[in-house]
Amino acid sequence: MMSETGPHQSLFLGIDGGGTKCLGRLVDASGRVLGEGLAGSANAFQNLQGTRASIVNCAEAALASAGIAAERLDELVVVAGLAGVNVPRCHSAMTQWSHPFARFEVFTDIHIACVAAHGGEGAIIVVGTGSVGYNLVDGKGHSYGGHGFTLGDQGSGAWLGRRALQAVMLAGDELGPATQLTGLAQAQLGVSGLEVVDVMSAASSREFGAFAPLVIAAAEEGDEVARSILDEGAAYLDAMAMKMLAAGAERLSLLGGLANIMAARMSKPVKERLAPALAQSEEGAVRLALRLQTGQ
Amino acid sequence: MMSETGPHQSLFLGIDGGGTKCLGRLVDASGRVLGEGLAGSANAFQNLQGTRASIVNCAEAALASAGIAAERLDELVVVAGLAGVNVPRCHSAMTQWSHPFARFEVFTDIHIACVAAHGGEGAIIVVGTGSVGYNLVDGKGHSYGGHGFTLGDQGSGAWLGRRALQAVMLAGDELGPATQLTGLAQAQLGVSGLEVVDVMSAASSREFGAFAPLVIAAAEEGDEVARSILDEGAAYLDAMAMKMLAAGAERLSLLGGLANIMAARMSKPVKERLAPALAQSEEGAVRLALRLQTGQ
Known part of the structure; x- marks a missing residue:
């Protein structure tokens, strides 16, 4: 395991994990896109072990697409937005994971979607198979619905x-x-x-x-x-x-x-x-991963 | 297997089968109660094989309680009111059963409850864990709800x-x-x-x-x-x-x-x-079983 602030932390992976798939984007410290990864479902409420496996698969796929050796998995700074971690039990299970990365942080899928949509703070309502609202104001997130x-x-x-x-x-x-x-x-x-x-x-x-x-x-x-x-x-x-x-x-x-x-x-x-979303969810996760570098 | 109208048809069993238990009442041709039986759940929608087993168990228990040999199972004229047979597929599965009785007829649980409540025709609403209505008028039954x-x-x-x-x-x-x-x-x-x-x-x-x-x-x-x-x-x-x-x-x-x-x-x-129910459901099944004797 790398030191969390070591000089080799040049690989940042943002993951958007949902009920059907994981989408990952690998960037360097400047935000330049190095590769992308796709893997199976990541709903921590429905399948905890499967979610962890999907995240690792997604990271490996992203490294491969960038032509980077799989051994460097332990250099990755990973931020994942996941379905299901709004439930406290599922959130704990993910934060307590002995992950194979240099660093791993988890947010709700709606948190990263919100960060991506607004390039920072704002509100979103996601209405697909389910419905949920999320408001990120003054650094604090609050969800509505998602029941x-x-x-x-x-x-x-x-x-x-x-x-x-x-x-x-x-x-x-x-x-x-x-x-x-x-x-x-x-x-x-x-x-x-x-x-x-x-x-x-x-x-x-x-x-x-x-x-x-x-x-x-x-x-x-x-x-x-x-x-x-x-x-x-x-x-x-x-x-x-x-x-x-x-x-x-x-x-x-x-x-x-x-x-x-x-x-x-x-x-x-x-x-x-109403305002259009500025970016896709995985971009929000990338943004949060890059923040970890600077300790923001 | 006995002839359906044979002279030995002197044992009639009415069963009220529900999601938690089967209640059976054994009577002779005059309607005199000979014994009662209790067995496991009988919801044909949730568990077809279990429902068939519960009915046989209920019949055996009723014979035992009346001091009648278990071998006479094949003399029984059985009418069962069952949960779940409002669904056509489940009704077919029960009527196509190679049962061990002299005769076996199945009705919905609400049909026998209605016959029992009114000693014949009328309407019932059953409101417990679920809700359903049933109207028996001019020999025709019609259900409402139960969805x-x-x-x-x-x-x-x-x-x-x-x-x-x-x-x-x-x-x-x-x-x-x-x-x-x-x-x-x-x-x-x-x-x-x-x-x-x-x-x-x-x-x-x-x-x-x-x-x-x-x-x-x-x-x-x-x-x-x-x-x-x-x-x-x-x-x-x-x-x-x-x-x-x-x-x-x-x-x-x-x-x-x-x-x-x-x-x-x-x-x-x-x-x-509103009028009080005149009898419990199993009594409705008994009534229908006795009717089979006279070909009504």
Whole structure:
């Protein structure tokens, strides 16, 4: 293991770790990109050992892409932004890891996304399969939502999809309004009625997220049920955005696969503060890794 | 295997099979109770082989309690009401079973509960860990709800519990009103904030149902969030009840652990039609088994 401030610390790796993959970017002390790495999923909540393995694989891939010997793994200053480390137990498990690097620091995936989006401080809302907000103001980060498919993630793809199927089930009993979602869901699932329960009751958030496009399509066709689902999700995200702006965020970026859909449904004060993300998440991790060099 | 209408068909077994246990009642052709049996869970959706085993165990136990030789299993006319057979795939699997009895017929658990509650036709709403309605009118049964924890079961214990924890998470972000449920849930769970997500995100419907009493307690203390959760659940069940009364049900019974709590929150027209269940579910299965004797 190298000294943390030794002269050989010239390799910095920023990793954006998520539920599907790890993206790493290797730079020198001046920030010049030397290589990039891609590896498997890194969700510390779902799979701790797999996350550690993905991080090492990602580092090895980045070194290889830069033409640097794998033995120099122990010279790397690594910063990883990871899904799942918002849960205290998972964060501890990652910080207590006997990693093979010179130095390793972990942040939440949303922290590095926020740093990347604003080149520093600001607020983000990530709305994809799940939903979460993060506000970085005066050096302090605060998250909103991110409560997962079972307890929250309002406005997310999985939430939209489940709401759609719930509306279909209610309509089937004539205990809710008829909706175009019934036909759309049947076409996608290949079943209807109580068989939907059979097929979907143990489905993953990702599988529910596959029904989000039906909500968007039906809403565009004027379906009131679909519109009210989208509006309810957007209202939650809008309240989250207002909260973060009130707490001092200067810039606000919406990220994730549903960002554009939801941005269009935000309130005027929120829309006026929306700003595009300046860089991808892994760039935020690189930035934080370079800071370790100077002790910032 | 006996002939289905043979003279030896003097043993009739009615089984009420549910997620936790099977209760069986053994009678002779006149309906006189000969014995009773208790066995393990019988939810055909969750565990098909286990359900079949529980039914055989229940029959053996009933024969033993009546002092009748186990060899006479093949003389039994068995009717079982089972959880899970509302799902077509599970119903088929049970009817295609090469059972060891003289005759075996399967109904949904709610069908036999309905027959028992009214000694014939009528409507029931079962509201315990889950929620479901069933209307038996002019020889035809029709179910409402029963869509499970993920897609429905509004007003049920699991639904109330999840709603409570969702409200706690919203309040924690100050994106929902403060509620006494926060303190009550923390006392019961031993954790708060994002650790609730860690502990509960993969919890079963039964585990969520353990938080339903907190909603009831907080509502009694005047907590507005808890009251609105109860009201929303009751409104769903009330709409279901109105639907079944409009479809011709003469009697309506509320069954399950939350029946009294929800009955108190029903609308006046529904309350006026509420009638106590006349018998326990296994009695409904016995009744249907005896009907097979006369070919009704």
